[in-house]
Amino acid sequence: MRTTWWKIEAFFAGLFAVGALVTAVAPQWIEAFGLEPDGGSGSAEWGIVVVLGVVALAVGLVARRHFVAARSLAPEKGAGS
Numbered sequence: 001m002r003t004t005w006w007k008i009e010a011f012f013a014g015l016f017a018v019g020a021l022v023t024a025v026a027p028q029w030i031e032a033f034g035l036e037p038d039g040g041s042g043s044a045e046w047g048i049v050v051v052l053g054v055v056a057l058a059v060g061l062v063a064r065r066h067f068v069a070a071r072s073l074a075p076e077k078g079a080g081s
Helices: 002-025 043-073
Strands: none
Touching: 002 043
16 A cells, blocks of 8 residues: 555645646636635635645645655566566
């Protein structure tokens, strides 16, 4: 399980990145649910973009770290064959 943990983290990093992208391109999706946290100014939507982007970056960096660690644990293919 330890060697596949990076796949789960990479999935969530991608999910957060897509959420940030969707919110940046079409911020009206939040108002579609009847929520208007900023009174229509758009500042809450940009805050969500920033938060999702930072979380995507952080989770992606953790996934990369786990990927590199998993790769170093895997035996080399073709070495000495």
